[in-house]
Amino acid sequence: MLNDYILTAIIFLPAVGALVVAFLPRQGRVIQGFTLLVTLITFILSLHLPAHFDYARHGFQFEENRPWISSPAIRYHLGVDGLSLWLVLLATFLAPIGVLVSWRAIETRTKEFYFLFLLQQTAMIGIFVALDLFLYYGFWELSLVPMAILIAMFGPNRGRQAALKFFLYTFLPSALFLVAILWLYAKTNTFDFVQLQNLLTSGTAFSPQALWWVSLAFLVAFAVKVPVFPLHGWLSDTIHEAPTAMAMVVAGKLGLYSIFRFNLGLFPAQSRAIAPVMIVLAVVGLLYGALVALAQTDMKRLVAWSILSNLSFCTLGIFCFAIAGLDGAVFQTLNEGLTGGALLVLVSLLYERYGTYDMSLYGGLAAKLPMLATLFVITSLALIGLPLFNGFVGEFLVLSGSFQVHPGWIAAATSGVILSASYMLWMVQRIFYGKQSSLIVNRPAFDLNIREHITLWPMAVLMLVMGLLSPYWIKGIQSSVMQFSSGITRSSVIAPQPSRVSYVVGEVSATRGPSSHKKPSRGAQ
């Protein structure tokens, strides 16, 4: 049965591919072609997951659970639930796009690049499906290594500094994170997520103070990776210096997934207690990123700041503890990977053609590159949350859900939609509209070629489809959210926030009873 080893296949196919790449000749585009093939096969294999995912069932599916090392008790435990399902798909979907966008951008040291690229792919998927903390930690560290090397190798101006910064920011909290994992193991004798969850949410054997420190170690490691304001110091430089294929995946989904899975899953009471702080940080980060983006002249840095701003929506949704907010946070994580990724691809296409990210040198490009301009505008509209695009659904769910809990802060956050429209439209104007700059006039114009069309259109179409048919994604996400919400009620140390409608996690669970996993009715269907 394919279900029993599908996850292993998806994880390790890229790693096997990486080993093969190491032995491939450097001539021609053999390496690129092979990597593309591997990523495509991985993507197709991963389509098996949503096709056979049982939305009515709760808990993990496609599970693999074997002992790996007996002492310490490390298990090879993989599984997918509604939370990780689409994140795995996002990772496998972006991989071939990453290859295509690197096709001409990476001309030197291709073997090293694609080797590390595939390794990173394995690590990312591993993070989403690993259910043993030690295994998870292995993948987590593995995802940082290729990233740091690639930034150092390929950064156009200050790659090494950026790599160092990335390194300091991500490795140091990871060390604390490791200590926290080991402490948990010492107390419970298990690294297994499911067992830990049961022990932590039901047991009282832990001193609350110790749990606080452990949960904080987890949270800081993840929050840096998101990044959450004010831990974003690495983001701008990293995105600016990293190869596009890497920049597309460096922020957002890994950290956000981990916060949701581990902080909310293992330490619901602590997460709830720290939520007010996180919400303030998210709102500040949202407005902060947008305001700084408004002042940028470098388009890639502008995109980086907009990513910080948009990811803050996800943080906000996670810590508002409302069903719509949690749904929206995960959905918005997918959006961010997709839309932010598409924007980085577009920016890199401009860089390949004109050799600069400085927007003041651009102008009037729309007449010369109409297709590129069209796709740029479509992506911008998705990013600023125009209705019928994916971004709107995510933002709306997050904000409408959390508004019921923290109206004041969310009203402030909502004003971010004005700022996002401002910086994106201004960027579009500076690059594509107005008179043609001398840079544009003097260079030959190449509109999108077939490879670039193939790179961009799937993303553009998906933005629209996700905006129109969001329930298809939400139903999976929501199955996990409901499960989580029942978990949080069981261990609820802090009373649920009062609210008028059953829109907030605590209340829904209270009315449905903690063991109920029923999907909410969707009115007249």
Next chain:
Amino acid sequence: MTDLHLWLIPLVPFAGFLVNGLLGRRLPKALVTTVALVASLIPLIQVAVIVTKIGSLTLPHIEKFSRPWIGAGAFHADFSFQLDQLALVMLCVVTGVGFLIHIYSVGYMAGEEGYWRFFAYMNLFLFFMLTLVLAENFLLMFVGWEGVGLASYLLIGFWYTRDSAVNAGKKAFIVNRIGDVGFILAMFLLIGHFGTLSFGDVFSQIAAHPAWQGGFLTAIGLLLFLGAAGKSAQIPLYVWLPDAMEGPTPVSALIHAATMVTAGVYMVARAHVIFDRSPYALGVVAIIGVATALFAATIGMVQTDIKRVLAYSTISQLGYMFLGCGVAAYSAGIFHLVTHAFFKALLFLAAGSVIHALGGEQDMRAMGGLRNKIPITFWTMTAAVLAISGCPPLAGFVSKDEILYQAFLSSKLLWAVGLLTAGLTSFYMFRLWYLTFFGESRVQPAEADHGAAVHARSDTKLVLEAEQNAPHVHESPWVMLWPLIILAILSVIGGWIGWPAGLGGTNWFAHFLEPAVKSVHMTYEQTTVAMATSTVGNPNPSPTGDKQIELILALVSTLVAFLGWLAAHVLYYARPELPARLASRLHALYALLRNKYWVDELYGALIVAPILFVGRWILGVLIDRGLIDGGTLTAGYTAQGLGALVARIQSGNIRSYAGWLALFAAVLLAVSWFGWTTHFLLR
């Protein structure tokens, strides 16, 4: 229930957008034209069919897709459409005027390079506007709401090589977004209080709770009105509309006069159940409306660009509509929306015809004496000028009078300000009329230096024409004139469907709309009394006046319109040297109006500049470079001083990076294989 396939009405223009948008660049022009016209004609036919069947329909008629669009927790929003009397009126306006302007554009945009792009955007606009009108819930309405903003953005910036046009488009979008935040927050409150965004559910819940007065309904109403003020260009968010005149003239006629900018009025009427329960919110709507009407009219008196005069006039007329809504006379507001769509679209199209005739000139100081050279344009425009000035029995007279009458019943002050504005309206419209069509011709030959000025202002294609065959004033082609003629007829007779009872009519229009916008509001005083004595739930219907007052008021406003004409006649026809003397005599006042009260400059200095300053210097440099980045670097240097580990990384040798990282990974693997570390650490 009969199936009307309402969803087809917006979707057909969308199909037109897709065809022209994706393939238009390669299609022959005739085919682009056909696609665009058919895509705007089919909805019109469909609406016409619905109108013929109206007697046999049970309204409101609701169509809904079985799958929700957005759902989370207990909340869901659907793709659901609703047809009621209010929506039907809007449908007639949007599809009717929309189709006429599509036809006109075939002539007006004929020489444009981006012909296909123009029609693709126009069809896209129709799609969103019809979605807005037909939506059965706030969220779907918001789709249309933001969508028409997008179409407006694209069409204002149609000549995207011109900075002024692109800036205007961006300004329109961003200012609208400020209003949209209000709309969004209102939806959040609605979700919180009602758990749904469906019109039917929300309004029936309100109806079932007579005790809900003011309070959260006031908050929702005010937030919704913030959205309406953005879309319908009311104080303080009106600043985008005058700049929006950078777009091609048919766009100004369709989007920035007849349809999109009236969406705010439509939304207030649609949500009237909420406003009815909040005298505060209604009061704000009425006061903002009448203030905007007066404010914009004063600016319109001194503008010299023909399209800008019309833009300020639109803002002013929209203020009237909100005045009507604010005194809970929603049908009067909607009635003025309909007649305004006729005569203001006509004014813009006729102005476009003038601009076309003059090869791109928009400045009225360079016009004059055109009435014999472009007679059809002149006569149709005359009909529109008479209509908007409130000359009986034309459309504008009937609808404006209805609003003033309703305002009079509510508050004498509102009525007085409205009446003053009516006088100003008459003045500036006849000023435009005289400056354009009468007196000596001031049309200048297109010299090189003058050509440059035209370049900065007007349509590129027309400028090219102007340079080739200098000042040959010519009437527009028939494809542009027919829409003018049809709209002129409508501007004359369009008001008769609502001929007031006071003048011997039946006010059929108000009776037709009544089921959709029947108001059961209480005045502020009534609410206070009712709350105090807890006898809420017994609201009064709108006050009824008597026919005599209506007749007297009609005579008064006709007189005021006449005075406005007289002033314009003296200043711009009989004694044309007077305006300059007046301007220098009243220098300060003239400068104030001429510079539009310096509101743009004020906003720039008080809002835009500080935001940019904070983003760039306070956050970008001071905090981010100083605190956050500086902190990392310090940490980095400290680590460098302390450990050889980081020093190795700093050495910059890529091989040593790789080696170091490989080592780290190897250690990790070793840990997992042998597990001695954990034993050592934990035992």
